[in-house]
Amino acid sequence: MPEIDFWYSIGSTYSFLTVMRLPDWCRKHDASVRWRPFDVRQVMQAQQNVPFVGKPQKTAYMWRDIERRAAKYGLRARLPAPYPISDLSLANRVALMGMSADWGIGFTRALYRLWFEDGVEAGSTEALTEALHRAGQDPMPVLARADDPSTREALDAETAEAVRQGVFGAPSFVVRDELFWGDDRLDDAFSWARVGHVA
Amino acid sequence: MPEIDFWYSIGSTYSFLTVMRLPDWCRKHDASVRWRPFDVRQVMQAQQNVPFVGKPQKTAYMWRDIERRAAKYGLRARLPAPYPISDLSLANRVALMGMSADWGIGFTRALYRLWFEDGVEAGSTEALTEALHRAGQDPMPVLARADDPSTREALDAETAEAVRQGVFGAPSFVVRDELFWGDDRLDDAFSWARVGHVA
Numbered sequence A, B: 001m002p003e004i005d006f007w008y009s010i011g012s013t014y015s016f017l018t019v020m021r022l023p024d025w026c027r028k029h030d031a032s033v034r035w036r037p038f039d040v041r042q043v044m045q046a047q048q049n050v051p052f053v054g055k056p057q058k059t060a061y062m063w064r065d066i067e068r069r070a071a072k073y074g075l076r077a078r079l080p081a082p083y084p085i086s087d088l089s090l091a092n093r094v095a096l097m098g099m100s101a102d103w104g105i106g107f108t109r110a111l112y113r114l115w116f117e118d119g120v121e122a123g124s125t126e127a128l129t130e131a132l133h134r135a136g137q138d139p140m141p142v143l144a145r146a147d148d149p150s151t152r153e154a155l156d157a158e159t160a161e162a163v164r165q166g167v168f169g170a171p172s173f174v175v176r177d178e179l180f181w182g183d184d185r186l187d188d189a190f191s192w193a194r195v196g197h198v199a
Helices: A015-029 A040-046 A056-073 A086-101 A104-116 A127-133 A139-146 A149-164 A185-196 B015-027 B040-046 B054-074 B088-100 B104-114 B123-134 B140-145 B149-164 B183-195
Strands: A006-010 A035-039 A174-175 A178-181 B003-007 B033-037 B173-175 B177-179
Touching: A006 A015, A006 A185, A006 B140, A015 A056, A015 A104, A015 A185, A035 A086, A035 A104, A035 A149, A040 A086, A040 A149, A086 A104, A086 A127, A086 A139, A086 A149, A086 B033, A104 A127, A127 A139, A178 A185, A178 B054, B003 B015, B003 B183, B015 B054, B015 B183, B033 B088, B033 B104, B033 B149, B040 B088, B040 B149, B040 B183, B088 B104, B088 B123, B088 B140, B088 B149, B104 B123, B123 B140, B173 B183, B177 B183
Parallel strands: A006 A035, B003 B033
Antiparallel strands: A006 A174, A174 A178, B003 B173, B173 B177
């Protein structure tokens, strides 16, 4: 079965649902998913895609929808979480570094827990430092390396690849060049990977 | 079980999926749904909610997503359908008139078929006339009455009621003051009606 690319950005609210339920979901479905952090803010600004800022009704609905779905998935959440986050690029650069090693998923999940369970803004130094600790990393050298030009270029390259694959928001799934947008399309993406259509 | 309000607008692309699958879905689930046409364009313009115009990537995805889901539901569709439609208000005023009689659902489904199967723009006189014929109505007196101030006021009142219920897009479902947005939230709405949470 082809692998599913899971494009997400720390800073995306609906990505919380996928980030938290995906490991159990993969075990249950015997599926393999590749976690790919990118900078969704850069993409959405370039495409003039502004889903929530200045839209109070839609924003209120987003939190309520996430609350109901978190309950469905058995996820703890204290909502609304601080939003939007200040520095989206740094958090995703750190996540991308972690994906080249073995701590990227653990870091991402720890950071979402801090953001959605404890109300600590995910772009803050406090949240990044604590999430790195929880992922077994020494924060200071990691955060220093996250500012290297090579790390910035690596995230830019991943973001460009996401755009090349048609990604315009997060979370998204891509399988065999087929794009699925939203946590609620995970089953569609899996069906596409298995049988080539949405069942 | 409390009734589900189905808020839709002729002119909304994703409403196609719900409009076409809802009668079978209701029979299968022994559910009762109240069809409520409103003017989603008026609501979205007031809320500066512009999902597709000027967003080619998101628009391309929307058609592909609808295509995949139409196939899943066994619906015929020739995509992309003409979009956006010219006159959204008139079509929904006619649909609202039909809901006070017994031909509103038949008219709506006939019009979506013309729009999504045959490529006839749903706001056009040609499409409205043909859909009224298929719904067993004499088009000329209906279209004349659709321009009455009382008919305009009736659609404005329904649109105001949708906004009061928190609706910001179409299709939406409301059950016990709980809002669900999108064709893909129909099962969530039904679960809410049955057991008060999203199962």
